[in-house]
Amino acid sequence: MTPDEIDLHVLAGAAAPLLLAARDARGIARRRYLLDAAERALRLADPGAIDEPARAVAADLGLEGALGKSPAPPPPHAVRVPFVSRGLGFVRTLFVTFRPWARPLELPADGDAAASVTGALALAAEKAAHTAEGHVLTAAQPDAFRAARVEGTSLGAAAFVSAFSLWTRRPVRPGVVVTGALDGEAIRSVGQLAAKLEGVQRTPLRVTTFLVPAHDREALPRAVEGVEIVGVADVETLVAQALEDAPAPAPNHDELVHDALKRFRGGWRGWRWAGLRAELEALLGDLPGRRPDLLVQVHAMLAAVVRHLGDPKESLEVLERARLIAESDEGREAVPDAPLALFERQRAMSLRQLGAFEPAGEAAERAVAVAKRGRLRGELIPSHGTAGLVASSRGDLREAIAHHRAALSTALRHTPPSAPRSSTYLIAALGQAGDLEGARAAYEDGRAQIATHSRPSARASREAWLRAAFAEALRAHGEVSECLDTLDDPSVRAAIDRHPLPGLLARRTLGLARVARGDVDAGLALLAGSPAAYGHLAAGHTAFVAQQNVLHEARARLRLGALGEDARARLRFALAALPPYEAAARWLQPKAAAVLGALDDVGEPGGPDAEAALAVALDALLGACERLG
Structure with missing residues (x-):
């Protein structure tokens, strides 16, 4: 397998050939190279691209972390599209979605490609009697296109199919791959069809039909095993071949939003955010303008999802649209307090991640005020929780504790099963404030609440959160033995093995506590392995939390005089992965630059002074990261 072929498999998310090549590779360097490529391909694979045999090989090779759980299935209007890179073909899954703050084509592309999508x-x-405003063409795995640029007009037919499917509710037939340029309603020729056909034959995705321009059909083989090649001359024929005949039933928008809200509340289970984003964007594109109440609610949920996926700046752009709707004449009359409280909470959390703590605090206080005004206990509890988290980021621990106590008191009176979450936040704030006995009391109360009010299926997760929060308070106060005892529980072990949150926080505390106890290698390994421990589940903001653990590893190694080359490389990667957006970047980057400068000086003449400077710089950076959550 040549380097170009290896790169192509990564670009295509075709992990199986790389896994087999890595399994059979001779030589340590070659095997490591192929393992790295296979891991990248696993992370970039489209839904449905990794079958069970490939998963078994990945597990045998120690790549379980890159597998995670199966990604969310693409929406019913998704279409598969062939591409060519360096003469080699591959297939990817694309779909149209509602994202009015983005470009019409959300992939690296030339002007012809962007224009073809806009026209499609x-x-x-026009054909579906809908509006194209605010809709874009994106990929199921946009990160796969960071190393590829889309050129030419061959996306036109696929963009048309996905958009027409979305707006008429006629699903795309399973296994259809589409290529072709649009000229009015005619399907025109495209280039590199032979390479595209090879990509169709090579793809791990299931393909039954390859739709090509009618003019190009004769240039292709009459038959290919397992794939029917069909020429289409115009969009009418294209629609007939690509879409199911019957549309899906007309939706009940209230029920759809209600169902989306339930899935939103469980988004952390299995890291469902990517699938939720596609669902909410499609829902936004379908909601009628006469329902500003639903529009504000869905925008607020989408903003939270976008933030969890790692882009609080885009989250604020989503929320700005919600604000305009809420403050319109129709919005002032029709939007109730519950969506407004949700809107203000999400604004507060996005501003917090951007390092804009004062406006975040103002938004959080508005959320509390709106929830109180509407007597919405279900909104008041998380609004107090948000206000408490923002107050901690501002350094006002007294206010943070007051908000978390208010949330806990309300939860205990009205929704006891939700109380452990408030207890977790309260324990963390009390620990940061130096009140270990207060944290201990909140921990014991929280465990009693779980035993009394939690469903058996929810107990382990809530127990893990409580234990992780209290253990960190213990570690920070030097109570290492009790810290380790607190973390020695099946719920915590399950979180460390499978759930990024609270698993990453438990890893941090357990790793540092083990180092303090003298079990140095095991403790450092827990910290260093954080970024790769959860596969695609550790993405977005959780990836930032994982890299914070690497910063803690570097700080611990510095104390031990064991900051070797591998650890330095991990530290440099962690610094490069810090949030790049707005206030957070302006706040973090000078501290990161100080760490890099001191790191370059370590090992040079004057070593002890350089190590002391690096320790100071790392402590400052870790403190800043902690405030971002």
């Missing part, structure tokens, strides 16, 4: 969306909107 306009034509589909």
Whole structure:
């Protein structure tokens, strides 16, 4: 397998050939190279691209972390599209979604490609009696296109199919791959069809039909095993071949939003955010303008999802649209307090991640005020929790504790099963404030609440959160033995093995406590392995939390005089992975630059002074990261 072929498999998310090559590789360097490529391909694979035999090989090779759980299935209007890179073909899954703050084509592309998508969306909107405004073409795995640039007009037919499917509710037939340029309603020729056909034959995705421009059909083989090649001359034929005949039933928008809200509340289970994003964007594109109440609610949920996926700046752009709707004449009359409280909470959390703590605090206080005004206990509890988290980031621990106590008191009176979450936040704030006995009392009360009020299926997760929070308070106060005893529980072990949150926080505390106890290698390994421990589940903001653990590893090694080359490389990678957006970047980057500068000086003449400077710089950076959550 040549380097170009290896890169192509990564670009295509085709992990199986790389896994087999890595398994059979001779030589340590070659095997390591192929393992790295296979891991990247696993992380970039489209839904449905990794079958069970490939999963078994990945597990045998120690790549379970790159597998995670199966990614969310693509929406019913998703279409598979062939591409060519360096003469080699591959297939990816694309779909149209509602994302008015983005470009019409959310992939690296030249002007012809972008124009072809814009024209295709306009034509589909005309045919479907819909509006194309705010809709974009994106990929199921956008990160796969960081190393590829889309050129030419061959996306036109696929963009039309996905948009027309979305707006008419006629699902795309399973296994359909589409290529072709649009010229009005005619399907025109595209280039590199032979390479695209090879990509169709090579793809791990299931393919039954390859739709190509009618003019190009004769240039391709009459038959390919397992794949029917069909020429289409115009969009009418394209629709007939690509889409199911019957549309899906007309939706009940209230029920759809209610169902989306339930899935939103469980988004952390199995890291469902990517699938939820596609669902909420499609829902936004379908909601009628006469329902500002639903529009504000869905925008607020989408903003939270976007933030969890790692982009609080885009989250604020989503929330700005919600604000305009809420403050319109129709919004002032029709939007109730519950969506407004949700909106203000999400604004507060996004501003917090951007390092804008004062406006975040103002938004959190508005959320509390709106929830109180509407007598919405279900909104008041998380609003107090948000206000408490923002107050901690501002350094006002007294206010943070007051908000968390208010949330806990309300939960205990009205929704006892939700009380352990408030207890967890309260324990963390009390620990940060130096009140270990207060944290201990909150911990014991929280465990009693779990035993009394939690469903058996929810107990382990809530227990893990409580234990992780209290153990960190113990560690910070030098109570290492009790800290380790607190973490020695099946619920914590399960979180460390499978759940990024609270698993990453428990890893941090357990790793540092083991180092303090003298079990140095095991403790450092827990910290260093954080970024790779959860596969695609550790993405977005949780990836930032994972890299914080690497910063803690470097600080611990510095104390031990054991900051070797591998640890330095991990530290440099962690610094490069710090949030790049706005206030957070302006706040973190000078501290990161100080760490890098001191790191370069370590090992040079004057070593002890350089190590002391690096320790100071790392402590400052860790403190800043902690405030971002």
